[in-house]
Amino acid sequence: MVKTKDRTREKSGRAAWKFEAPPAPTLSDLRAGGERRKAWVKYHLTDNVQNVLDLATHFGLKLIPIEACSAIGARLARFAVPRWHKVALQRARANIRELKPDWSDAEVEAAVWRNFDNQGRLMTEFSVLEELVPKGRVTFHNTEPAQAAAAAGPVILLALHLGNWEVLAPGIVALGIHPTDNHVPPKQRARAWIANRVRERIGIRFLPAGVEAIRPAIKILKAGGAISIFGDEGFQKKIMAPFFHREPHLEGNLAIAVRLARHTGATIVPGYVLRTRGCRFELHGITPITLPPTDDPAGRLREDVMMLNDAIEPVILAHLDQWYFIDNRLH
Structure with a gap:
């Protein structure tokens, strides 16, 4: 996918982003030579x-036991990270040291490698994602409030990149909630096809990527439906949320979630997944958030965003060893 700046700008001055698939080169490009031929x-x-390798790997991993499929991902991460992802390794160490100043070097190092093990596992676990809930590999904690909120009216599911966050999709569907997902497809065509196929088979629908998701999201919420959006995020390899000890901003998904909730009356329902051991998980709900009444939504935006940040930041700080963005830039 390619990002293109839209002319529409938020009040903060940040340009909105559109995501468009690049066109396939034609035979005229082949004949033209140079960069077009390349x-x-x-x-x-x-x-x-x-693409063929990706498809063969995805369907091949379906043929082996679930625990073996997951373990292969951890082994691959242990092999690949110190060889080809040295910068990410250094950033992860530095970030954990900064966010956990009381940890010893041994504790930091252990957390770093648990993190990369987790990242490796979640890549291969995509092949068995559909099997995890039916085979009892996911337990549910404090999810009743989310179900009640979804039954009562529109909800914005505020997801976190913890554990294997892809498990949220089949878990939420198992709870009887069928959200429409805000996502950016992978650049690789086979991986994008695999991701869409698996999520559609689970029962997840998709919003358009980028700024074009806003209008359909509002329509779904005004009809009493559910959408999902990630509250934590990285952009261009920099951590955007949570804020930790940095100056808050209004240019990320937390602000988008607040604006959508204010516009539609939706309840914001945070949730996350943690890996317990191997390929087993816990799905946790956080107490739903109803934004307080106000006559000045724009004037309260920063305060509302901090309310969401304060709900998710402690959870991520407690589980840095399972947080996807720990190897992004903190500053």
């Missing part, structure tokens, strides 16, 4: 080799 070769030949 683009044709990459799209139709080189990339398709990787």
